[in-house]
Amino acid sequence: MPTVVIASPKGGAGKSTAAIILGTELAHAGADVVMLDCDPNHSLTLWADRGALPDRIKVLSNVTESDIVKTIKQYDTDGQIVVVDLEGVASRLVSRAISQGDLVITPMRATTLDATIGVRALQLIAEEEEALDRKIPHAVVFTMTKAIRSKQHSGIAESLAGQGVDLINPPLMERAAFSALFEFGGNLRNMPAQGNMDGAIENAAQFAQAVYKRLTEGV
Numbered sequence: 150m151p152t153v154v155i156a157s158p159k160g161g162a163g164k165s166t167a168a169i170i171l172g173t174e175l176a177h178a179g180a181d182v183v184m185l186d187c188d189p190n191h192s193l194t195l196w197a198d199r200g201a202l203p204d205r206i207k208v209l210s211n212v213t214e215s216d217i218v219k220t221i222k223q224y225d226t227d228g229q230i231v232v233v234d235l236e237g238v239a240s241r242l243v244s245r246a247i248s249q250g251d252l253v254i255t256p257m258r259a260t261t262l263d264a265t266i267g268v269r270a271l272q273l274i275a276e277e278e279e280a281l282d283r284k285i286p287h288a289v290v291f292t293m294t295k296a297i298r299s300k301q302h303s304g305i306a307e308s309l310a311g312q313g314v315d316l317i318n319p320p321l322m323e324r325a326a327f328s329a330l331f332e333f334g335g336n337l338r339n340m341p342a343q344g345n346m347d348g349a350i351e352n353a354a355q356f357a358q359a360v361y362k363r364l365t366e367g368v
């Protein structure tokens with residue numbers, strides 16, 4: 150089963166949030182999900198320890214440069230979906246994780262600074278493609294998107310699309326419920342209501358579906 154790697158050298162881009170939303174929504178839809186916490190800051194582990202882990206989710210902490218490839222290979226043969234959360238750096242661990250990806254997702258705020266740093270993830274992916282002589286499917290998802298789209302957002306989206314970058318639709322909106330995942334643990338569905346909960350759940354579910362579609366149909 151597939152491995153989804155969440156990668157961007159930009160800290161605070163929304164990687165861990167995207168990983169948790171993806172993992173919890175896929176598990177809610179019936180998939181067995183193994184989440185690998187490869188970030189020394191342990192965001193995923195902090196989330197996992199915060200509340201009861203949803204059914205069908207396993208979190209492995211402290212996955213390092215020396216065991217990342219072995220760990221992915223071990224779990225992605227078991228009929229499970231592996232979601233890898235990485236530190237916001239470019240490192241050998243990050244490159245190794247990318248090399249194992251069936252899909253690499255780069256979360257990015259649609260601001261000029263974040264997009265400039267975020268697209269360096271695409272460079273890392275291109276380097277692994279070159280080394281392995283295979284295409285590594287990848288996509289960008291905009292994060293912390295506001296309901297009213299700025300001109301900056303539209304400009305960055307157009308520019309990336311013009312370069313042939315696959316943009317995941319919908320983007321992940323800025324939602325109180327998404328940041329509250331780190332406060333309450335668990336998933337959006339068992340969390341005390343935060344802001345527009347139905348909107349957050351719908352956004353999360355559609356994002357996970359868009360990712361799942363890429364995994365199954367290679368879109």
Ligand SMILES: Nc1ncnc2c1ncn2[C@@H]1O[C@H](COP(=O)(O)OP(=O)(O)O)[C@@H](O)[C@H]1O
Pocket residue numbers: 159160161162163164165166167192237292293294321322323324325327328329331
């Ligand atoms: N879509 C979102 N809506 C609201 N808050 C978000 C969203 N995405 C991320 N955040 C918040 O932004 C901060 C950084 O997000 P995080 O996922 O930890 O980024 P990264 O893993 O790339 O460093 C966290 O406080 C998180 O709760």
Ligand SMILES: [Mg+2]
Pocket residue numbers: 164165166188192234235236237
């Ligand atoms: Mg993180």
